[in-house]
């Protein structure tokens with residue numbers, strides 16, 4: 001017998017499931033998200049054995065648990081690990097994978113799949129081919145781990161790839177028998193688990209110089225700052241640059257998954273969709289890690305960045321995004337924080353003049369943006385001089401929790417009631433991008449965001465239709481006393497987005513289950529029956545007490561705010 005094998009039989013053995021737990025801990029993973037099932041029990045036992053280092057979080061189905069993990073990954077900007085059951089569980093968790101792809105969350109999906117002896121047969125919880133094929137379109141990398149001894153390598157690769165800019169989801173699969181496979185400690189490569197990465201890469205200096213030249217000459221400069229700025233923590237740099245240039249800032253998408261600067265910055269005008277013409281009016285646009293969703297814009301299919309008589313400077317951590325949605329004059333591939341710092345450093349001594357004309361340009365657009373948001377809000381109030389109940393709930397929460405508050409916006413047409421301008425810091429706000437647009441994200445993601453921010457207060461604002469996609473996720477918050485607050489805007493169903501006229505359209509209305517008028521749902525009652533403290537708000541007299549009640553609660557809270565269903569679909573422009 002060869003010498004090496006002899007030493008194996010004499011050496012200490014470790015099981016595949018222990019290797020998974022050990023490798024996760026080695027990489028600093030401190031939450032394990034899972035729904036259990038046949039094949040996964042040995043792994044859950046191994047995680048449980050390490051419960052002082054890794055917290056086990058479960059949910060009633062894989063859609064919820066994977067969305068909770070996505071929220072955790074998004075907010076912490078660190079990998080979140082979710083392990084799911086065979087074909088069906090992987091299919092249910094795919095919603096989170098599509099969102100993690102769109103919004104670049106470092107989600108690590110692990111499927112437990114058929115044992116190596118039985119795969120590709122029609123057997124228990126069968127998978128027709130490799131389960132990793134399910135995620136092929138959405139992940140940066142996937143791998144079905146062939147041997148238990150490869151587990152440390154698989155986990156290190158998954159974490160490294162998911163977190164390398166641009167961040168995004170990965171998928172690894174474990175045939176269920178690898179959890180019980182015993183491996184000799186001696187053959188496990190101890191190098192795994194110690195890789196450090198330095199990735200704050202700065203753009204080519206020649207490109208930065210070119211950008212400085214164009215920006216300092218510009219009379220109508222605009223900063224289109226996208227989610228990358230918030231995700232890679234370059235929000236202070238964006239604010240400083242805007243001030244140096246006298247340039248207004250617009251953010252991406254309908255809701256912006258990360259804010260690019262504090263929303264109360266005087267140069268922040270809100271989302272580009274609302275004032276898309278500013279992009280046509282600007283002479284130079286600095287496009288920073290920005291994804292725009294054309295279908296949500298006036299004149300869909302027509303890029304707001306024309307690239308004629310206009311200079312476009314595009315910066316992204318993702319080389320594949322340069323030129324994808326617009327063709328820039330200057331494309332910079334780099335991490336935004338050091339690159340913007342360098343840009344500021346070169347620009348500062350130049351003392352770019354912010355003359356009368358330039359100041360007026362920015363002021364005019366600020367006024368237009370403010371007017372537009374006032375109009376939108378007033379159109380969605382029964383009486384323009386009186387805030388709706390939900391607005392008062394949100395402002396009451398802002399008052400009570402101050403800078404500790406984090407708002408998760410998945411309110412569909414009710415998003416207009418969230419006054420982001422009241423938020424002092426970019427890290428007080430999360431939303432799903434239009435690129436991901438997936439009803440049901442809000443509540444479970446907010447649970448994950450609360451887990452990632454145990455000392456903050458998460459307030460999820462959701463529509464009643466969206467809430468019903470994943471309402472049972474709240475049971476996780478109830479069981480683990482996760483103290484988020486959820487506000488459900490009850491407008492009797494799918495109110496905006498063109499659904500309402502269809503729902504009201506006689507017989508056709510019966511086709512759309514999303515109108516809850518015929519059979520109203522009691523959201524506060526539903527929450528209460530799952531063990532979540534709740535209140536149904538019908539009048540403003542109840543608001544103060546409803547918010548005060550939070551002081552005595554340990555776990556989650558649901559506030560159902562009633563609104564006249566006619567209000568939200570009133571304006572649809």
Ligand SMILES: Cc1ncc(C[n+]2csc(CCOP(=O)(O)OP(=O)(O)O)c2C)c(N)n1
Nearest residue numbers: 412413438439463464465466493494495496
């Ligand atoms: C997974 C998924 N399915 C379907 C849709 C299409 N959709 C967009 S909005 C909406 C209804 C939202 O209703 P609600 O949350 O009550 O919002 P409201 O318009 O009433 O404010 C649906 C079904 C979607 N975005 N995601």
Ligand SMILES: [Mg+2]
Nearest residue numbers: 464465493495
């Ligand atoms: Mg609704």
